[in-house]
Amino acid sequence: MRHHVVFLERDSIRLPMHRPGFEHTYEEYASTAPDEVVARLQRASVAIINKIVLDRRVLAELPRLRMIALTATGYDCIDVAACREHGIAVANVRGYAVHTVPEHVFMLVLALRRNLLGYRQEIEHGAWQRSEQFCLSTYPISELSGSVMGIVGAGAIGRATAAIARGFGMRVQFALHASRSDRSRAPEAGFVPFDRLLAESDVLTLHCPLTPATRHLIGIDELRRMKRSALLVNTARGGLVDEAALVRALEEGLIAGAGFDVLSEEPPAGGNPLLALRRPDFILTPHMAWASDEAMRTLARQVVDNIEAWAAGTPRNLVT
CATH class of the missing domain: 3.40.50.720 (NAD(P)-binding Rossmann-like Domain)
Known part of the structure; x- marks a missing residue:
């Protein structure tokens, strides 16, 4: 399966971020308003998000979505129970902000x-x-x-x-x-x-x-x-x-x-x-405790690692 990866909140990560190593198509948006989410994820099998809300109503309109990669540890913006019902894997990042x-x-x-x-x-x-x-x-x-x-x-x-x-x-x-x-x-x-x-x-x-x-x-x-x-x-x-x-x-x-x-x-x-x-x-302070350059580099690597591991059939950091 050739995956289509969509990053809805690219400006939430200010440093460069490499793309997954497997064959895929890719789209990214600096930011995404709530009323733009469904349209932008219609073809996506993998969504990369930070704080975008993916609730039961939104998920029901995204039949192709199979994986959500969070660029954060917290996942209260996602209806995890609905993801389980729809067979959508959700992976977060961990340990990147430990310093x-x-x-x-x-x-x-x-x-x-x-x-x-x-x-x-x-x-x-x-x-x-x-x-x-x-x-x-x-x-x-x-x-x-x-x-x-x-x-x-x-x-x-x-x-x-x-x-x-x-x-x-x-x-x-x-x-x-x-x-x-x-x-x-x-x-x-x-x-x-x-x-x-x-x-x-x-x-x-x-x-x-x-x-x-x-x-x-x-x-x-x-x-x-x-x-x-x-x-x-x-x-x-x-x-x-x-x-x-x-x-x-x-x-x-x-x-x-x-x-x-x-x-x-x-x-x-x-x-x-x-x-x-x-x-x-x-x-x-404006929610920037996590945002050192070192932590952001670690986070960016881990997001892509999570996506590649899931695509390879060895998922990691799952919350579903």
């Missing part, structure tokens, strides 16, 4: 713990220039050494984040998975119930997928159970946190700060409450 995302986490953590934004604003407003002392100490500065890093998600990125945290002298605790009992996890040190993780963490960072069970995992009740000196970091999925609740928590001083790289809708539409925040205790 870049943890490094981004600590960029946010260090900036917040040392009040980088606040001190930068002081200089911009001339406070240091007017000071009678050689330094400013307007904002508190906290060290990481000796504090507790709480991690939700013990996959490759969560564990890489833990390794960096230990290098800073932090004590690491992972959230006990809700599907496992305390008893079954007891042999592995460092796993604690979620409520305890909330109460004890000085920095709480999220590295879990977005599912119906994890949507709004962090709401106002959870934020109230955290330390008032704690930081919340989310480089995973925006829907994990109730964004309106986070704004309230920051305004009421329920936590000390937050660093986010993701929002519940991306690109963000007007009205997202986090877009309007102008506070030294909140940092928002």
Whole structure:
């Protein structure tokens, strides 16, 4: 079978990407609007996507589609159950961001713990220039050494984040998975119930997928159970946190700060409450924690490897 490969979101990968080694035809589009998906995939046996939604309705109109290659790890944009019913293989990429995302986490953590934004604003407003002392100490500065890093998600990125945290002298605790009992996890040190993780963490960072069970995992009740000196970091999925609740928590001083790289809708539409925040205790970056050059090269290679493996009858990284 001669495959027809269609890449719907080429601009999501800014570096060169080689094509599969088997005989095929190929189309690519810089981006694709929702109402263009069906027409562009009509002849496709292989679709390469990033965040395009392929739900049951769309899949039913694509009888030739046999494989979806994701240029991401998360696959909440795809109806996996419908793919199984239609015999469509879905493969994601894994492990490509194991360095870049943890490094981004600590960029946010260090900036917040040392009040980088606040001190930068002081200089911009001339406070240091007017000071009678050689330094400013307007904002508190906290060290990481000796504090507790709480991690939700013990996959490759969560564990890489833990390794960096230990290098800073932090004590690491992972959230006990809700599907496992305390008893079954007891042999592995460092796993604690979620409520305890909330109460004890000085920095709480999220590295879990977005599912119906994890949507709004962090709401106002959870934020109230955290330390008032704690930081919340989310480089995973925006829907994990109730964004309106986070704004309230920051305004009421329920936590000390937050660093986010993701929002519940991306690109963000007007009205997202986090877009309007102008506070030294909140940092928002545009979903670029994953996007180092090194990670992107690894991702691009893995996408094509996944397609070639599937075509050869030895599929890998399947989520179906």
